Amino acid sequence: MAKFEVLAKCHTTRARVSRLTLSHGITPLPTFMPVATQAAIKGLTAQQMESLGVTLILNNTYHLNLRPGVQILGEAGGAHKFQGWHKNLLTDSGGFQLVSLSKFTKITEQGALFESPFTGEPTMLTPEESMSIQHAIGGDIIMQLDDVVSSMTPDRARVEEAMERSVRWLDRCITYHNNSGKQTTQNLFAIVQGGLDSELRDRCLTQMIERKNDVAGFAIGGLSGGEEKDVFWRIVKQCAERLPDDRPRYCMGIGFAEDLLVCVALGVDMADCVFPTRTARFGVALTHRGPVNLRLAKYAYDFEPIDPDCPCPTCSAGTSRAMLYHVITRETAAAHAVTMHNIVFQARVMGGARDAILNGTFPDYLRTFFANYFADFGYPQWCVNALRSVGVDLLEGDSKIKVNKGTGAKWE
Amino acid sequence: MLSFTLAAPCARRPRTGTVRLRGVIEKTPAAMATTSRGVVPHLSRDQYNRAHIPWVHIPFESFLENNPPVPTLQPGPFPLHTFLGFDPDAHILSLSLRDPADGRETPANGAQYVAASTSRGVRRVTVADWRGHVHACKPDIVVAMPDIPWTNPPFSQKRTTKSIERTVSWLAHLLAPDPPLNILVHMAGGVNERARRAFAQSLVEPLDGLEAAAVKPLKCLDDGIIGYTFDLVPLRREIDVEDADKVSALLQSSLEPLPPTKLRVVISVVSPHQILRLIRDVGIDLFDVKWAQDAANVGVSLDFVFPVPQDDSQQGRDLGHNLYRSHYAHDFASLSTAACTCNACAPVVIKNAISHSQLDAHIASAPSGYTRAYIHHLLHTHEMGAHALLVLHNLAVVDKFFDGIRAVLARGDDFTAHVAAFAAQYDESLAIVNEARTMWKEVDVARGKGRIARERD
Ligand SMILES: [Zn+2]
Ligand SMILES: [Zn+2]
Numbered sequence: 001m002a003k004f005e006v007l008a009k010c011h012t013t014r015a016r017v018s019r020l021t022l023s024h025g026i027t028p029l030p031t032f033m034p035v036a037t038q039a040a041i042k043g044l045t046a047q048q049m050e051s052l053g054v055t056l057i058l059n060n061t062y063h064l065n066l067r068p069g070v071q072i073l074g075e076a077g078g079a080h081k082f083q084g085w086h087k088n089l090l091t092d093s094g095g096f097q098l099v100s101l102s103k104f105t106k107i108t109e110q111g112a113l114f115e116s117p118f119t120g121e122p123t124m125l126t127p128e129e130s131m132s133i134q135h136a137i138g139g140d141i142i143m144q145l146d147d148v149v150s151s152m153t154p155d156r157a158r159v160e161e162a163m164e165r166s167v168r169w170l171d172r173c174i175t176y177h178n179n180s181g182k183q184t185t186q187n188l189f190a191i192v193q194g195g196l197d198s199e200l201r202d203r204c205l206t207q208m209i210e211r212k213n214d215v216a217g218f219a220i221g222g223l224s225g226g227e228e229k230d231v232f233w234r235i236v237k238q239c240a241e242r243l244p245d246d247r248p249r250y251c252m253g254i255g256f257a258e259d260l261l262v263c264v265a266l267g268v269d270m271a272d273c274v275f276p277t278r279t280a281r282f283g284v285a286l287t288h289r290g291p292v293n294l295r296l297a298k299y300a301y302d303f304e305p306i307d308p309d310c311p312c313p314t315c316s317a318g319t320s321r322a323m324l325y326h327v328i329t330r331e332t333a334a335a336h337a338v339t340m341h342n343i344v345f346q347a348r349v350m351g352g353a354r355d356a357i358l359n360g361t362f363p364d365y366l367r368t369f370f371a372n373y374f375a376d377f378g379y380p381q382w383c384v385n386a387l388r389s390v391g392v393d394l395l396e397g398d399s400k401i402k403v404n405k406g407t408g409a410k411w412e
Numbered sequence: 413m414l415s416f417t418l419a420a421p422c423a424r425r426p427r428t429g430t431v432r433l434r435g436v437i438e439k440t441p442a443a444m445a446t447t448s449r450g451v452v453p454h455l456s457r458d459q460y461n462r463a464h465i466p467w468v469h470i471p472f473e474s475f476l477e478n479n480p481p482v483p484t485l486q487p488g489p490f491p492l493h494t495f496l497g498f499d500p501d502a503h504i505l506s507l508s509l510r511d512p513a514d515g516r517e518t519p520a521n522g523a524q525y526v527a528a529s530t531s532r533g534v535r536r537v538t539v540a541d542w543r544g545h546v547h548a549c550k551p552d553i554v555v556a557m558p559d560i561p562w563t564n565p566p567f568s569q570k571r572t573t574k575s576i577e578r579t580v581s582w583l584a585h586l587l588a589p590d591p592p593l594n595i596l597v598h599m600a601g602g603v604n605e606r607a608r609r610a611f612a613q614s615l616v617e618p619l620d621g622l623e624a625a626a627v628k629p630l631k632c633l634d635d636g637i638i639g640y641t642f643d644l645v646p647l648r649r650e651i652d653v654e655d656a657d658k659v660s661a662l663l664q665s666s667l668e669p670l671p672p673t674k675l676r677v678v679i680s681v682v683s684p685h686q687i688l689r690l691i692r693d694v695g696i697d698l699f700d701v702k703w704a705q706d707a708a709n710v711g712v713s714l715d716f717v718f719p720v721p722q723d724d725s726q727q728g729r730d731l732g733h734n735l736y737r738s739h740y741a742h743d744f745a746s747l748s749t750a751a752c753t754c755n756a757c758a759p760v761v762i763k764n765a766i767s768h769s770q771l772d773a774h775i776a777s778a779p780s781g782y783t784r785a786y787i788h789h790l791l792h793t794h795e796m797g798a799h800a801l802l803v804l805h806n807l808a809v810v811d812k813f814f815d816g817i818r819a820v821l822a823r824g825d826d827f828t829a830h831v832a833a834f835a836a837q838y839d840e841s842l843a844i845v846n847e848a849r850t851m852w853k854e855v856d857v858a859r860g861k862g863r864i865a866r867e868r869d
Binding site: 007043323335 | 487497741762783
């Protein structure tokens with residue numbers, strides 16, 4: 001089983017620093033997990049990822065089950081060996097992609113019924129099947145199959161049904177997992193559902209926390225579907241407050257720096273998102289002063305690196321914005337360069353949070369981040385609200401700070 | 413300045429030598445990597461630094477999209493190296509105006525300019541422009557601007573004569589009177605042996621009068637250059653360059669009047685077989701390996717060695733593996749049968765990783781080599797990492813191939829016999845690459861065009 005040690009807590013917010021020891025090494029938390037959908041971080045090798053100081057990545061079960069499939073992964077000796085990644089790995093349940101990528105998906109009590117992309121045959125993904133696939137992949141953390149509904153679903157009865165079913169499916173996952181013999185090397189996480197309804201969330205939390213002894217961690221699911229940010233953070237806060245102290249908390253599908261820091265302040269330890277790697281391929285580099293869109297002509301003659309203080313291979317080699325402008329969206333190597341930078345940016349944001357929490361300076365760290373990142377754009381109102389709820393007033397002592405009521409992220 | 417010394421000064425072919433520039437030493441015959449928009453395709457800087465091909469060729473024309481071209485404003489002592497991210501202590505950069513691999517029809521050149529092709533249309537570049545760009549970018553080696561007609565062949569004798577005259581005059585312009593450059597000259601004259609000989613002749617003719625004054629103290633143009641380039645793409649538009657004897661004859665007609673001591677570069681060979689023949693018959697020193705890079709681009713991992721081991725003769729074997737083929741899905745062998753030390757087959761141990769907090773304590777993994785099955789998976793899931801790993805591998809196979817060539821030549825073995833054995837062992841038609849290209853295109857069509865366009869999700 002995983003070893004999870006909380007090392008320090010922020011004196012003001014609910015943020016904490018911890019150490020998660022899994023079968024493939026130690027991952028310090030809070031951390032951001034880059035997404036290697038098809039057993040590869042777009043264009044980068046496992047060694048490049050390791051050199052960036054990343055110790056935990058995510059693979060998508062839905063995709064790996066289609067290609068290469070569990071048989072080949074079995075022949076390879078698991079997904080770690082297959083992709084040459086010898087650090088920690090998390091797999092999702094496959095349910096989310098099934099619902100979002102399949103043409104036909106019908107949820108029944110037994111599982112999710114979908115059309116096989118290969119044969120067109122109706123195929124069933126049950127909680128047991130999801131466990132079995134994830135066992136074959138061999139991730140250090142595996143996720144329960146949950147009944148996923150969009151956070152924007154207006155139908156409360158459907159959200160309630162999905163929440164209750166997710167609890168029942170958790171039980172089936174636990175039973176299967178605990179009988180598999182894999183529970184010593186692979187760690188099952190539960191996923192809290194309940195949409196944007198705090199009462200449903202509470203009921204879900206109560207039931208899932210009862211199963212704490214059978215799970216290694218908890219995820220907060222069903223968010224990041226386009227809901228109001230002020231609703232988003234309140235649900236995250238509610239979940240993080242009730243989830244047990246001695247289990248890691250994973251907020252699924254978030255990746256903007258401000259979202260990450262707010263969630264950390266609310267007590268979240270882990271997050272994942274395709275955003276930093278996807279946006280890199282479109283030429284957007286993330287920096288502490290906000291995103292830099294390298295496709296803009298204003299960078300054509302800019303001989304500075306993306307961020308002169310960044311330790312990533314791209315910036316430390318002095319690669320200029322001008323050079324990146326010349327090759328971005330034309331050469332894959334440009335995507336690799338910006339992808340490495342963005343992964344390092346995410347890791348720096350989270351690493352900086354770890355240090356600040358350890359040093360007792362996390363509230364200052366938040367203030368500095370927002371001052372650098374949002375000075376011109378204005379602080380997002382929802383971030384101000386969320387951080388106030390855990391005792392940090394970003395606007396305190398400076399009446400000149402602009403506040404941005406919009407919910408959109410800063411962009412260039 | 414660059415120095416090139418032959419191991420045995422009299423030997424015209426085949427031959428070995430050494431190129432020295434700053435701290436970089438390149439033993440010849442050797443390989444040269446090619447670039448697209450200044451980048452070795454698919455390799456980030458940290459990855460290219462782990463490949464062992466020191467000589468990189470840069471076509472300049474994509475930089476003409478901006479005026480002034482961006483690298484010409486790059487500060488520092490090595491502007492081109494700095495801009496593109498090559499280490500001056502490890503990499504030799506040569507620069508040509510046009511991409512020598514691009515054989516598409518282009519509007520006619522003028523008496524004073526070349527029509528260069530960019531993604532934003534055609535740009536006219538005068539010899540004075542070229543000189544300015546070169547002095548601003550400071551490449552290690554520059555290819556003098558040649559007048560190669562890119563209009564529809566065949567070309568009249570008049571056009572060929574004009575091409576020769578312009579190429580000579582533009583070379584003279586680059587030679588005078590500024591600080592010395594390492595200059596390579598395109599061997600003009602097209603597919604006419606007499607014209608090629610006449611062009612070469614004009615390089616060694618003693619100059620007089622104004623011409624001599626302009627390039628003082630050089631006695632002839634050849635004194636100011638380090639070597640010759642032979643571009644196969646323009647020849648391919650007019651003759652069948654698979655006709656090895658014809659190509660050798662054309663190249664030799666250029667070399668006849670010239671001193672044997674200078675570097676000989678061939679651009680756009682298509683196979684290792686062709687490389688071996690040109691070394692054997694013409695004494696070529698340097699080849700671009702775009703063909704091997706292109707093989708990686710379409711999913712082929714090269715798998716061949718020179719010399720062919722005595723105990724291993726299998727006629728007509730493929731030069732590599734088309735990793736799109738379905739049986740590779742279950743093949744967990746490394747990318748080539750022959751042992752390979754590239755960063756895909758034997759990844760370096762990451763001793764130092766970036767530390768993001770005081771808690772981060774890096775423990776290096778013991779890396780394992782990537783398998784055919786993994787690359788097969790990446791190719792079929794349209795993951796661009798496949799090509800990065802294949803380029804690393806193919807460059808290493810090619811590097812070893814040249815090691816083998818030099819070793820055979822150094823030992824004084826019967827090179828001709830080894831070339832014959834290689835030709836019997838490996839399929840020269842590159843059927844495997846063509847097959848892979850077809851499968852690559854199918855994937856491409858299925859996912860939208862372009863390398864990046866298919867990375868949208
Ligand atoms: Zn960077
Ligand atoms: Zn290799």
